[in-house]
Amino acid sequence: MSMIVDEKKRHFWTNVFVGALVIFSMACFGLMNTNYDALSRYPYTDRNSRELIKQYLNKQEIDYIIEYSIAPNMFVAYIREDGFSIYHAAEYKTLSRYQWQEKASDIVRMIEETRELIDADTLGQYLQYYSYETVYNHLIQGDLYSEGSELIMGPDSFEAWLDETHTVSDREPDHLVQMKGVVPTLDDRPVMVNEALAEPIRIMCADIEYDLGNGLSCGGLKLSGGYVSYEESRQNYKDALQKYGQNTTEYVPYPGHDEHQLGYAVDFAVEGILDENFELTEQYFWLLWNSWHYGFTMDRTEKDAAYTGMKPQLWHYRYVGEETARYLHDNERSLGSYVNRSE
Numbered sequence: 001m002s003m004i005v006d007e008k009k010r011h012f013w014t015n016v017f018v019g020a021l022v023i024f025s026m027a028c029f030g031l032m033n034t035n036y037d038a039l040s041r042y043p044y045t046d047r048n049s050r051e052l053i054k055q056y057l058n059k060q061e062i063d064y065i066i067e068y069s070i071a072p073n074m075f076v077a078y079i080r081e082d083g084f085s086i087y088h089a090a091e092y093k094t095l096s097r098y099q100w101q102e103k104a105s106d107i108v109r110m111i112e113e114t115r116e117l118i119d120a121d122t123l124g125q126y127l128q129y130y131s132y133e134t135v136y137n138h139l140i141q142g143d144l145y146s147e148g149s150e151l152i153m154g155p156d157s158f159e160a161w162l163d164e165t166h167t168v169s170d171r172e173p174d175h176l177v178q179m180k181g182v183v184p185t186l187d188d189r190p191v192m193v194n195e196a197l198a199e200p201i202r203i204m205c206a207d208i209e210y211d212l213g214n215g216l217s218c219g220g221l222k223l224s225g226g227y228v229s230y231e232e233s234r235q236n237y238k239d240a241l242q243k244y245g246q247n248t249t250e251y252v253p254y255p256g257h258d259e260h261q262l263g264y265a266v267d268f269a270v271e272g273i274l275d276e277n278f279e280l281t282e283q284y285f286w287l288l289w290n291s292w293h294y295g296f297t298m299d300r301t302e303k304d305a306a307y308t309g310m311k312p313q314l315w316h317y318r319y320v321g322e323e324t325a326r327y328l329h330d331n332e333r334s335l336g337s338y339v340n341r342s343e
Contacts, residue, residue, distance in 0.1 A: 038062050043069060049076050061086045081108040088112070091120040098124030106132075114139055129155050134169050143167055145237070145254035158196075158295075158321040160262055161339040164249070167256040170230035173263040179226065184217050186224035186269045193226040194263035197319045200294040201266070208286050221283040224315070225267035228260035250311050259299075264319045266296075278315045287317065292329040295322040299335040 038059060039050050049072035053062065056079045064070070064086060075089035077096075081104055091111045092104075099107060110132055114123055117139045126135045130151065143149035149167045154160055156173065175195045182198065183205040185191045193201070205218040212219035228236070233255040240252035252258075259265045270281045278284050291298070299318040318335060320328070328338060 039066070042066050044072055046072055052076055052079055056080065056084075057086060078104045078108050081105045083108050083112045085112070088115065091115060094120040095124050095127075099127055110136075125153060126151060129153070130169070130171050134171055138167075138169050143169070143254075143256065146257065149257070155262060158264060158319060159324060159335075159339060160259075160264070161336070162253070162257045162259045162262070163336075164254065164257060167254075168261055169256045171261070172229065173227070173261070176227055176263055179223055184222045186222045186271070189224075191223045191226040191266075192263070193266060194319070196321075197226075197264065197266065200296070200319070204291070204294045204296075207290070208283065211286060211290075212282060214282075219283060219286070220270055220281075221287075222269050222271060223266060224269035225260065226265070227263045228258055230255055230261060233258045233261060259318065266317050266319070267313075268315050268317065275313070275315055284314065291317060292325040293322075295319050295325045297325050297328050297335050 039053060039062065042050070042053075042062075042065070044050075053065070053072070053076075057065070065075075070086075070089060074093055075084075075086060078084050078089070078092050079086075088111055092107050095111055096102070096107050099110075102110075110123065111120060114136060118126075118135075123135065135151065138151055146164050146167070149165050151169060152160060152162065152166045155168045155171060160168075162168065173194060176192045177195045177198050179185060179191045179193055179198065179201065180188065182202055201223070205221065208219035208221055209217065214220060233253075236252050236258075237248065237255050240248040244251055268278070268283070268287065269275070270278065270283050273281055287296075288298070296317045297320055298314065298316070320335060324338070327333070328335060
């Protein structure tokens with residue numbers, strides 16, 4: 001009988017011991033969880049960064065940065081911003097190399113708004129030349145006048161090329177200067193050009209006046225056009241559409257595709273002479289033979305018509321710099337053929 005009692009006691013105390021052990025283990029486990037550091041395997045020790053990570057990232061995201069050893073300097077600058085995603089940290093970092101002056105919130109916003117449409121590196125390159133609004137609207141809306149057109153890189157290059165498939169959209173160039181008062185302008189109108197053109201035009205004007213010797217300022221040659229804004233180009237296109245119908249692009253380029261928007265194109269005129277008769281003037285022949293010395297080329301020729309879709313405009317000149325102008329002249333090439341690597 002006593003043996004049975006002793007056996008029951010052993011079972012009782014065994015159960016008590018096991019129960020106590022379970023309770024103790026659970027308590028220890030709970031204490032461990034309370035003090036568990038999710039970043040214990042994270043190799044970076046900056047305290048402030050670790051606190052931000054714990055505050056803003058969930059367990060899955062923390063596991064991600066640990067697994068791929070993503071350093072805090074890749075993302076902590078953006079972690080507080082609305083729309084932040086740890087999975088896009090490399091894209092934020094890439095764009096910030098181009099847009100180092102932008103706020104972290106703007107970097108995150110620009111990436112999150114466009115990452116499905118363009119990679120961060122290409123976006124950064126575009127933002128060297130265009131406002132974000134211009135790039136974003138082009139990505140979202142496309143070209144309102146010529147479907148499938150691309151924004152050109154380097155629109156501030158002397159050799160920047162615009163045609164029906166290449167555009168600068170509504171970009172406004174920097175460094176424009178007023179030529180009215182420097183050289184004669186048709187009807188005394190204001191004509192803006194890129195500052196790089198100002199001195200070549202002034203020197204050319206003095207030289208043609210000397211060479212022609214007709215007693216007229218600038219030899220009778222006048223500037224009739226220079227920089228045109230996107231809004232002005234839109235109005236010109238609208239007017240041409242009403243006048244010429246669907247053939248308007250033979251006379252006026254699409255808005256955004258007008259190289260006058262670059263600030264590197266100029267139109268010349270002689271008082272009282274219509275554009276279509278400009279090629280009959282002595283000023284036309286002087287430009288034809290001498291303009292390249294000053295960095296200009298006539299780029300609305302028959303050869304360039306194939307690239308621009310525009311009819312030849314023999315009063316229209318483009319500044320390309322002296323070196324390129326000399327090459328085009330010496331090799332009898334047009335700007336369109338040179339840029340498009342043909343012929």
